[in-house]
Amino acid sequence: MSVTSVLARKWRPKIFAQLAGQEHVVQALSNALTQNRLHHAYLFTGTRGVGKTTIARIFAKSLNCVSGITATPCGICNACMEIDSGRFVDLIELDAASNTGIDNMREVLDNAQYLPTLGRYKVYLIDEVHMLSKAAFNSMLKTLEEPPEHVKFILATTDPQKIPITVLSRCLQFNLKQLPPALIVTHLEYVLGQENITFEIAALALLARAAQGSMRDALSLLDQAIAYSDSSIDEATVRNMLGAIDQSYLYDVLQALLLRDGVSLLRIADDMQSRSLAFDVALQDLATLLHRVALAQTVPQAIAEDEPERVRLLELAQSFSAEEIQLYYQIAIHGRNEIDLAPDEYAGFTMTLLRMLAFRPAGAKTPSEQRTAEVMAPPVAQAATVPAPQPQQKVQPVQPVPQPANPVTSTSSTLDWGTLLSQLNVQGMARELAKHCTLENFVDGRLTLVLASQHKHLLTNKMAQEKLQTALADYFVQPVRLVVMLGENTMATPAAVEQKVKQTRKQQAIEAITQDPFVRETQTQLDAQILEETIKSIQ
Structure with missing residues (x-):
């Protein structure tokens, strides 16, 4: 089991309402608890740090809280507090990675026959259950077929394909999703606000991307960033900590490829080496950039109007052919996979760039070359391809690169809050709060709402504000800072x-x-x- 960071322990969710990004699992478990329709075995699957163990512990509290079986455990009774602190005698946590044998499983199952000591149920939480031996699985199978009424099994794994089908078929399985970067950024922003630490949104975006869908990894990286920085977490510090390459280098790489300029490519690599930047991360970021260029070529509307690099992306989309971008993407992916086999990372990175320079789709021409070929074609050759009755076709002029729209300084005339709310994936108290607000403005990623004073009680639910902020970030596909202030509504609220x-x-x-x-x-x-x-x- 991995070591949990200070922030990950401090901000581990204690109730279902605090969980972010796993609403489908929370809803199903809450319904089962509320209706008292409980299964004897549950299997939580998903990558590291997405909440498998956290949900299991909350579920154990829901089963053993003194207030009864409930989806909202009180958190203050002895059972709840002892489960939170890891001292509850009837919650038995087993790490299958270090207890793989039949003897360990037999000991667990023998004890399962006895009634709980303090709680309502004995809950067995087996982490990384796929690591159990075949004999251990066979031993578990009999208990799963005829479980005692007072026992609940919660199995967690990052690799469900290694679990025998006979075990899978006796469990209710829930797949936990990787968390989107926008949601991670929103949660990190909330944590830093509570910790009274200043930050730059761009720095949090880097941490969220490096976490690769894991909230625990994001909080661990945030711990490192806090220790690494002085008093404020800024983008430059986080880039240096992660060894991430500045995005401007990536655009320079593509520009050098466009010009077929090998000298510039090697100069960029040398500069990266002098700054001790991570070449494997650079290839990952280069692949990400190529993916965004491909989107700009095929689905331009996928690039947000307020995207800072929108103009450069559209320029690259027009400068390269679609075949070239696809080829470069494949070369970048393979180069990253093979970098450990290279003599050193510098050689692996530069060889990948030289491979991009050496290979090109057969007969492929960039849009600019295609237009140049049309302009330079002899008039006689053009006329020979045009049927006699038809007029000769004229060469189309080069289309200008679209310019980004002016930044929004006030949404009062550009966005309708009621319409926007109808498109947000938000329910419960978060939606109730949003319905009683009007939109003041949306400037530089800060969205301000006005709430009438008679509804100020809605501000007491901080989780509702966090969920609304997450929904806005998902909708706009960028970090959004939500501010709700009390005042008089000059327009009608959605409610x-x-x-x-x-x-x-x-x-x-x-x-x-x-x-x-x-x-x-x-x-x-x-x-x-x-x-x-x-x-x-x-x-």
Whole structure:
């Protein structure tokens, strides 16, 4: 089992509501607990640091909290506090990586027959369960087939394919997702705010990308960044710590490839070596950049209008052919995989660049070369390809590179908060908070909402604000800092608009019923009355 960093321990979620990015698992477990429809064995799968053990411990608290089986354990009873501190006698955690044998499993299963000492259930949490031996799995199988009523098994693994199908078929399986960088950035921003540490968003974006979907790894890297920096976490410090290459070098590499300039390529590599930059990370970042160029070629709208490098990406998309970008991407991926086989990292990196310089799709021409060929073609040759009755085709002028839109300084006239809210993936208290706000502005990644003072109680739920901020970051595909301030709403809130629509629909329903010929005839014949308060719109 990996060592957990200081921040990862301090900010480990204690309840389901604090978990980020695993809503599908939380919802299923919460429903099972609320409805008391409990299975005897659960299997959590996913890469490292996405919350498998954390969810297992929260689930154990939900089963053994003194308030009863609940999706919201109290967190203050002895059972909850002892589980949080790792001292609960009826939560038995086993690391299968170091306890792989049949003897270890038999000892565990023999003890499973006895009733819990303090709790309602004995919970066995077996981490990296795929490491168990075949004999140990066979020993476990019998207990999984006929489990005691007081026992729950929670299995966790990063490699479910190594678990026998006979065991898989007896477990409820939940696959935990890798966390998107935007969500990780939002959580790191919240943690640093609570820790009173200043930071640059770009630095957090680097940490989130380096974490590769693992919140635990992100917090561990954040620990390192705090120790590495003086009083503020800035982009340059994090780049230096990670050995990450400045993105400008990557654009210089592609520019040198475009010009077929081997001298410039080697000069860039030499400069990187003098700065002790990591060449394997550089190849990874180069592949990422090539992927973004490919997107700009085929799906330009995927590049956000406020993307700082949008112009350069679009320029590269027009300068290279699609075949070249695909080839360079494959070479970068293979170069990174083979860099450990090279005499040294410098040789592996430069050989990858020279390979890009040496190979080119057969007959491929860049868009600029294609336009040059059209311009330079002799008029007679052009006329020979054009049927006599048709006029000669004119050479199309080079299209200018699209320029980025002016930065948004106020969204009052460009974004409708109600429409935006309808497109956000946010529910519960987070949606309730958003519905009672109006949009003040959205400037430089900072989105400000105004909440009327009569709804200030909605601000007490910090988790709701964090979930709303995460949903906004996912929608805009960039880090968003959410600020909610109390004030007077100058425009109608989504909640007010929704209420007005409901009232209008109800009034329309009342009018439709009172004007209905059958209803009016019934009123006349039976001296009946319409109870308007019972009428509801079905739209």
